[in-house]
Amino acid sequence: MDSASSGQPEFDYLFKLLLIGDSGVGKSSLLLRFTSDSFEDLSPTIGVDFKVKIVNIGGKRLKLAIWDTAGQERFRTLTSSYYRGAQGVIMVYDVTRRDTFTNLSDIWAKEIELYSTNQDCIKMLVGNKVDKEGERAVTKKEGIDFAREYGCLFLECSAKTRVNVEQCFEELVLKILETPSLCAEGSSGLKKNIFKQKPPQADASTSSCC
């Protein structure tokens, strides 16, 4: 992984993904489950956390830089940095806490609107903690309706039981791969700077057929 970040394009694409949502909905747990397939009680994220994972999806070798933000309001003033250049944004809520769901439309969807620099950026809605089925406060239908309204992908998962965690990231990445403009941004150029890569025009057209 270290060698990957040192410059050789050992991957076809580099995508920047962002996890957002209220504090305590399990963003960090989701990320931990995905990157190291483990689950533990994590202390609340201060500000931001960051993980890299290299995966093979859709026949492509991808480097995913996943940014895990803190849900606390106080840190939100800084979040605009993280939205910049993200190809995918995952909005997480806790299916057992209704307020985390309502905040999506009140706060998080607006934040994306405000800070995302990428118009084509793929949004995904994830309802976490489905293992606590008994305490469920948000139905799947509501989740689907929200996703439809905001044009997001939607999945319910559990970081604890690892249900749907892999799929969640996989689907998001597949969708990004389907979007030529995002593909173009993420395609591994020669430059070291990963944040603002722009491939030559020709590359963009070839990648559009993927």
Add this chain to the structure above:
Amino acid sequence: MASSSNAKHKRIAEEEEEEEEEEEETLEEIEGFDDFTLASSWERFISEIEAICRVWMVDGPKNLVEKGAECLGSQKKLYKVKSEMKHGTKLYSIEYYFCVSNKGKASFWDDDLHDLQLSFGVSDFMVIAPLSASGVVLDAPESTKLLSSVAIALTNCGSNWPAFVPVHDPSRKAYIGIQNLGLIFTRRFDADRIGSQVPIRLMHLEGLYELFISKFALYSVDFSASFFKVQFAMKLTYRSPPYESDDEINSVDPEVNESKGDIVSPNHIKTQWDDDCPWTEWYSAEDPIRGFELVAIWSGRMFESSLEMAELENASSFDAEKWLLCPIIFPFMIDDSTWMFVGFASQIRLLVSALDMSFEAQFLDDFVSVENPASDNSKSSTAIPPPTVLDRVLKEIFHDGGHNSHLVERDNKHSRAIKGAPLESLFAQFCLHSLWFGGCNIRAIASLWIEFVREVRWCWEESQPLPKMPSDSTIDLSACLIHQKLQMLAICIEKKNLSHDTHNSTESVDHTPSGKKVDAEADPFKEPVKNENGSYLRSYCHQDSEPSTSSSFKHHDYSVRSPDLQKVDQVRKGSAGVVGSMMLLHSYQKMHAPYTQDAPIMTEDMHEERLHAVEVFGDAFSFSGQLERDILSSDMSAFKAANPDAVFEDFIRWHSPGDWENDDTDGCAGDGNNWPPRGKLSQRMSEHGNLWRQIWNDSPPLPVLEQKSLLDPIREGEKILHYLETLKPHQLLEQMVCTAFRASADILNQTMYGDFKPMKTRFNQLYITLASTLKPLQANHLREKAELIGDLRRLCLVFEHIEKLLIFAASIHRKLLDVPRLSEAMFSDYFNFYLPKMGTSLESICYDQEFKTKQLVMMHERDAVAILFPPPTANQSWRKVLSMGNLLNGHEPILREIIFSINDRVEDSHYGSSIPMATTEEIQTHRMYIQGTSNDLWVALSVTSWD
């Protein structure tokens, strides 16, 4: 095929002709012995014409169009095919004109009609003409012979196409023509022109009527008396006087109106038509609309005597059945080959060239100091304007105020997508001024920039607020970096000033983090609302102000104390007010929200740097941003200071309510009811070694006033100036190009042009195109330079199209304010006319056709349209000999077109008896088209005869 090569030799060596001829001709000569049907060259010529006509006839219009017939006219109805042939030593061209969608005869006055169609009332026709400079047949025998050849050829094919031959001098536009109509009838055509000295009789309708009658009434004596049912239609064209914004200016040059042919007179003084348009601050555009042409049509009347005609001449043009209006477009709006449009687009194009050159040097000073050897262009294109001009421009850029009315930035989403500076901001003004500064060459820009930065530094050193930079303590990351830096500098200047002030009052504090913090403690309950710009504190208050039931107050009288009762909290510092009804866990006190430091502001590059740092260190260990940790620590210190008795749990309840689990089932409302509040930290927060608790333990109680600021204004300010002073030329130019595009678009977008939907759509599309094309410009990774510059040049062209269209829209809108329907319709006609030009290719498409689409004026709109024709002043009309009648507000038509026709029953003919076809069909026996003014008359006559 052979003809062209033959032509070369003909004159040089006539005698060698036979040898030089190509084989076909030789063959013909040899075979000519046998072929008696092709005895003479004339006969060969006829058969050649015949062959061509047959091919065309067999193909039919549809195939001919597919085979690439040339389309004429804007409505794509008329097409033309062409062929060439030789007769003797002369080359002739033969052209066949045909209509594709022939939905009956629409009207005589269809704009799209070919001259010959209009003149002779034909639809498909042929023209045969010699291929010479004049294109006409000069001598009579030749023309007759030519016409006969065609007539014979056409008869042989069984075609009834009319054929025309241009004769005499080209300026006379004279034609003769013939058409076979079945077996018996022949139509003959004749047209000629009187270019000057039109007999007075023929200036008037009466005389023209008599002219027509004379063509068939055999005895001239009886025209006035006899009864002829003559069909009559008339079209009058009026042209509005050239636009004057002020009447008194008319007197300056009375000649102007006299010369009607050319409306544009360059030396004519006038106040600018676009004085109140948004772009006038920067340039003045030519009025694209030179005036209007109004066409009044009288159609299909029957006249029986010349007296009636005389009456008609006095009729007002308001009596006409139809009014059509058409703007006269400044021809150069469309044709860019001869005239350079000067506007934002042209200036930005220069800016792009400057960008192209900017890669040559490392520093901007290099362009100013030494004459750059690479730039060997003419001196004028690299000149730096004199210091006086520079001073003046600089003053304008930095002049604050006066613009306040515009300061309300239209928050256009499209505009924000372009990474430039907002229109009224300092950098945008810099960019706009440099567009017009010394021809916008790189050296002029560099010198202006250097002075600009010097001025900015002066503001910084003197702690003067930056003009045109409202410091609302946020940084617009969607703007270009220079604008962000200037925003940040404005904030730093403000903070620097504040820290100076604070030094004067309290010596202990080093930098106050934000605005009016100084008096924060004096009035803690009022301040936060307007002080903390972030919604942060306020929203906290809201969040926890659950409907605080009156019961809670009953329980705790203590909590109902008035805000100013602060004696209990001697040590409390930096409180921004109580948080709803929340109580501390371990002491019977209300929880106070502290003032917190503003989150440090960062420009784009700082954000990136930070992210990069995270990337580099990120995965090695569980990372949390140092900055966020500092903020958390600062918040904790402030919270401790505001709530001296608080514990970690209290902080969490305030800061991260999700991590506090109430024992009560009814949630937060329980907070006030029972003291102490029962509950516990969430699992994750209460774990051993929790980072949050560590930070809590390490944070001393300090109100924000005493804390070290998260932002050091002096350091950051100096960094910004360093950035500005060492900016690479291409970095500056890249941002200038983006900002110039954005600002110009925003300026143009303020134009009032009514409700022209296609314009609005196009403009929004322009924004989108700009945003997407300019996107790679400021990316760290530059594309191939040549490609980039090419793209930008194309973008300038797109911009120019929109700019021109917009100017047209503004012009037509203001001229037809009272008839919005009409102006809208005209705009959309023009838009559709212009549309094919709007490609992005760099080479300009030249239009040879003029914009002629006319709009029907509704009855109720006529008054408003007549205003376009103000009655001429005494000055304008004194010399005019009013001769034609049918005046419109005192203006006489610039063109009068009349069609007379008379129909006759075939059987009623003079030779009446012997017509085999049992037709009682009426045919047009005579038709005359007259076009002219008082000193120019063109008459075309077609006569059907049966001989």
